[in-house]
Amino acid sequence: MSLLSKYRRALLAIAVLLVVSPLFGVIGADLVGYHEPLDVAAEALGLSESPLWSGFLPDYTVPGLSEDWLSMSMGYIIAGVIGVLIILAIGFIIIRISGK
């Protein structure tokens, strides 16, 4: 498929991002107690989350996997791969449609 060959380098970069992502998204985030400016602002105002929909893979975790860092990291990578594949699948549909 032309998309795969033309953007081989970009796809490789995406794969590398996904493989290292648990270092930042799971292990690093846990080490430093990751919180965003949005969390700071919400806390200052006393806002609290009330999720209506948590998704099929809530917060990039795979349901059923245990909660140790290795499983969490594997789950994070799996979630990332699934997300990328869904986006590329949508892309393929649009590429096909736009070619007609």
Place this chain on the structure above:
Amino acid sequence: MHIPDGFLDPLTAGVCYIVAVIFIVYSLYRTRASINPEIASMASILAAGIFAAQMLNWPLPGGTSLHMVGGALAGILLGPWLGGLVIFIVLLIQCLVFGDGGITALGANVLNMAIVDVLVGYLIYRAIAGKGGRSHRWLASFLGGWLGIALAGIVCGLEIGYSPSFPYGVAVTVPVMGLWHLVLGVIEGLITAFIVDYISIRSPSLILGGVLRDEPTLQV
């Protein structure tokens, strides 16, 4: 910067949804004529890359952290309309599949990241890159990435701070969101500049939103 369910006043959430829908419909209209398999391939790869990049939280010790948003990058590479649609797809998948960003807040998240960040990044890039050389492009994409996320943060602060029952909330949320994103957004600016510089050296034809290959249909 993904607002979860429960942070927004219903009126704010509704207004943001309306703005987001108008933007998406208009963007589809604007990109319909120029979309072809080549451009759609670029947009798909960029969407996948931005999704993956957003999974890397920058763990800054001892405090408040951030992850890449990539709106300005999408605007610079693809122009405001297709760039906005790329971020919209990322936000939609994050919301529906991963529960990242509330379903009631999707309109607000689209407004902040797919509209404000993309447009600001694109406009700053267009204004500064001009017909200048590599250093101009570098500065333009750095400022676009940096100020794009800072302004998106400020707008996000306005949204979560505004509520009829608590009218002074914005006096708290806007400074917090604005200042933090102004500080941490420097990283977004550097990443944006690095990627735009890399692409403009290796394959300048991939920069559609910029001045390297003007496509009238992709302009504002």
